[in-house]
Amino acid sequence: MTFAWAFTVLVGIYYVSTVINSLTRGRIGTAFTSFVLMLLGFWSGLFPKDIVGISELHGLYSILNLTILIHVGTSFDPKQFKREWRLVVIIIAGILGMAFLVFTVGGAIFGTQVCIAGFPVYLGAVVALNIMHQAAVEAGSMDLAAFVLLIQATQALIGIPLIGTGVRMEGRRLLGLKSDARLKGGPGSVAPETYMADGAPKLIDRLPKRLDNPFLHLLLAAFYGALAELIARYTGALTGGIIGVAVVGIVLGMLLRQLGLISRNPIDRAGLMPVLLFAMITVMRSSLAELSPYTLLEYLVPLLGLFAISAAGMYGAAYLVGRKLGYHKGMIMACVFCCFAGYPLNYQVALENIQLMTEDAEEREYLKNEIVPKIVLGSVLIVSVTSVILAGIFSTML
Incomplete structure (x- = not known):
């Protein structure tokens, strides 16, 4: 398998996984679907064992690990x-x-x-x-x-x-x-966004x-x-x-x-x-x-x-x-x-x-x-x- 096809296949698997995640509102997650599809690909012999290496994704992976x-x-x-x-x-x-x-x-x-x-x-x-x-x-x-x-x-x-x-x-x-x-205005009565906010600009x-x-x-x-x-x-x-x-x-x-x-x-x-x-x-x-x-x-x-x-x-x-x-x-x-x-x-x-x-x-x-x-x-x-x-x-x- 060439780089072009390896990369295309892996992106396709991830795309299908994200679509299923969206259609099921997260109940069948991206991680689960990609896990199953990759496993079936390896077990069926459709994917070479080094398909990820052929796709050369390790460079992007190193960037993520750094940051x-x-x-x-x-x-x-x-x-x-x-x-x-x-x-x-x-x-x-x-x-x-x-x-x-x-x-x-x-x-x-x-x-x-x-x-x-x-x-x-x-x-x-x-x-x-x-x-x-x-x-x-x-x-x-x-x-x-x-x-x-x-x-x-x-x-x-x-x-x-x-x-x-x-x-x-x-x-x-x-x-x-x-x-x-007594509950009105009690503890916790804040919008969820305030938990993710920074306050004054940095x-x-x-x-x-x-x-x-x-x-x-x-x-x-x-x-x-x-x-x-x-x-x-x-x-x-x-x-x-x-x-x-x-x-x-x-x-x-x-x-x-x-x-x-x-x-x-x-x-x-x-x-x-x-x-x-x-x-x-x-x-x-x-x-x-x-x-x-x-x-x-x-x-x-x-x-x-x-x-x-x-x-x-x-x-x-x-x-x-x-x-x-x-x-x-x-x-x-x-x-x-x-x-x-x-x-x-x-x-x-x-x-x-x-x-x-x-x-x-x-x-x-x-x-x-x-x-x-x-x-x-x-x-x-x-x-x-x-x-x-x-x-x-x-x-x-x-």
């Missing part, structure tokens, strides 16, 4: 912690609960290595997946590399109904209390328009990404790899954004995110060439078992703490299971369920203001931050 951690860091606002400190405590409790059950019960049943590879990916984030997949490949464990892809491909199928159930439970509770004047945002173009944002993301790699050489050596490039990149991106030295979501501003995500997801699928039907069946039990254990640990611990802090079970469920379907999918699921619950425009707005901001914050904290930092730490253990 993505800074990009993720810029999307995080430390003020979110202060605004919803109770939710932060609940989510941390949930993550600790998940970790406890995964590494005790899951470790005893499925083995420690499977749990180490899977735990950060069960918390969500394609960046965490990328880190753990790379670590598994570098460790020579192609089965584990395929396993983490399988986790990510099936997460949304489980996360969407769990988040939807939580939103409906909380929505019914809030509508039942709508007449209570230094970078005040640049003259003639100096602001996509290449500026790509340049800054690349420069700071290179700086993060340089810093991580020293922090990694001093901490035994615990504070590696993932942690440094996230923290550096966050600090630089607060200082106004980089825009929020610079890769989006450069217009490259869809193409780079395509490259990343497709390059990671190359490990499926070595995945046999037998190995897939062998990993189905650990996959589903760890999903159940993760969900039980996350929700159980979060529920115990959340009830003490005044949160109800529906809201807790909707927030903590953002690990299985992160932003913007969780945002979309929440809005769809709210639309179905009431025809009254005022009630819909009320539910949106009470529910959606917490879900967005839960996604940012679990998926965008915690999973990536933990992946950076756990990747050194494979």
Whole structure:
């Protein structure tokens, strides 16, 4: 197969996957469809095992690896912690609960290595997946590399109904209390956009328009990404790899954004995110060439078992703490299971369920203001931050 056909076929697979994702409103995600199509291509012999190498997508993949951690860091606002400190405590409790059950019960049943590879990916984030997949490949464990892809491909199928159930439970509770004047203007009554906003314009945002173009944002993301790699050489050596490039990149991106030295979501501003995500997801699928039907069946039990254990640990611990802090079970469920379907999918699921619950425009707005901001914050904290930092730490253990 030539470069031209390899590249065309892989773009075609990704396009079909995005269309199915759109038609099913995210219920059958891009990751799942591309996983299945690539697997069928390899098993049928239609695709050569090195189709990804022939397509020469590794160059784009390297660009994403250089810039993505800074990009993720810029999307995080430390003020979110202060605004919803109770939710932060609940989510941390949930993550600790998940970790406890995964590494005790899951470790005893499925083995420690499977749990180490899977735990950060069960918390969500394609960046965490990328880190753990790379670590598994570098460790020579192609089965584990395929396993983490399988986790990510099936997460949304489980996360969407769990988040939807939580939103409906909380929505019914809030509508039942709508007449209570004490709830009006209470905590959480802010539009979801305020959780993603920056407040006053930063230094970078005040640049003259003639100096602001996509290449500026790509340049800054690349420069700071290179700086993060340089810093991580020293922090990694001093901490035994615990504070590696993932942690440094996230923290550096966050600090630089607060200082106004980089825009929020610079890769989006450069217009490259869809193409780079395509490259990343497709390059990671190359490990499926070595995945046999037998190995897939062998990993189905650990996959589903760890999903159940993760969900039980996350929700159980979060529920115990959340009830003490005044949160109800529906809201807790909707927030903590953002690990299985992160932003913007969780945002979309929440809005769809709210639309179905009431025809009254005022009630819909009320539910949106009470529910959606917490879900967005839960996604940012679990998926965008915690999973990536933990992946950076756990990747050194494979």
